[in-house]
Amino acid sequence: MRVAIISDIHSNLEALQSVLFAIDDLRPDSIYCLGDIVGYGPYPNECVALVRERCAASVKGNHDSGVLGETPLAYFNQYGRRAVEWTKDRITSGNLAYLERLPLTQVIDDITLAHASPMKPEQWNYVFAWPEAKKAFRAFATTLCFIGHTHVPVMVGEDSKINIFRKNCRHLINIGSVGQPRDGNPRASFCLLDTEAWTCEIHRVEYNIERTAQAILDAHLPEFLARRLFQGI
Numbered sequence: 177m178r179v180a181i182i183s184d185i186h187s188n189l190e191a192l193q194s195v196l197f198a199i200d201d202l203r204p205d206s207i208y209c210l211g212d213i214v215g216y217g218p219y220p221n222e223c224v225a226l227v228r229e230r231c232a233a234s235v236k237g238n239h240d241s242g243v244l245g246e247t248p249l250a251y252f253n254q255y256g257r258r259a260v261e262w263t264k265d266r267i268t269s270g271n272l273a274y275l276e277r278l279p280l281t282q283v284i285d286d287i288t289l290a291h292a293s294p295m296k297p298e299q300w301n302y303v304f305a306w307p308e309a310k311k312a313f314r315a316f317a318t319t320l321c322f323i324g325h326t327h328v329p330v331m332v333g334e335d336s337k338i339n340i341f342r343k344n345c346r347h348l349i350n351i352g353s354v355g356q357p358r359d360g361n362p363r364a365s366f367c368l369l370d371t372e373a374w375t376c377e378i379h380r381v382e383y384n385i386e387r388t389a390q391a392i393l394d395a396h397l398p399e400f401l402a403r404r405l406f407q408g409i
């Protein structure tokens with residue numbers, strides 16, 4: 177089975193369309209989404225519509241939860257909060273109902289999907305380093321667990337080896353972000369897993385950042401949210 181996995185789209189339609197174009201070229205069997213479909217960017221309804229249409233499964237992210245009023249505004253920094261409020265005013269009831277139905281975690285075959293961490297997923301804990309990753313391994317029973325949330329792609333084996341995908345080893349894989357990469361590489365990120373060849377690759381895709389940044393400014397969202405896209409921070 178070949179599966180493409182996307183995460184942290186953040187209402188960035190240009191990035192999502194470019195990633196889906198690249199994914200279609202690879203012809204996977206399914207596409208899964210790890211949440212944060214909305215927040216920060218100017219196209220929440222278009223992005224939710226595309227995920228609904230193209231993804232066989234999705235889990236809920238903290239920004240999706242914020243727009244639903246499930247995660248309080250006080251949780252977010254000033255940019256996130258402003259974007260959550262902006263999105264709340266514009267999202268359609270149908271798209272809101274879709275976000276509301278998303279689970280916090282989902283298990284498909286031997287794969288767990290979670291937005292931030294499989295451990296207490298409702299707390300949106302960040303998995304940045306080995307101590308948190310070690311705890312996260314105890315919170316899922318499958319061989320693989322895919323997460324997003326930090327917007328920084330990294331692969332961790334249960335034996336603590338980083339960025340080496342091996343057989344007979346459980347892995348926690350952060351697939352990076354489609355719509356707001358933060359690893360210094362501004363290109364959109366997604367993951368392709370092949371369970372037969374046993375490969376797991378992070379792909380990076382160019383998209384039209386200028387157009388997205390202009391749309392953020394035109395929407396009167398914070399200017400920093402436009403600027404950071406050029407630097408991938």
Ligand code: ZN
Pocket residue numbers: 184186212237239325326327
């Ligand atoms: Zn995010």
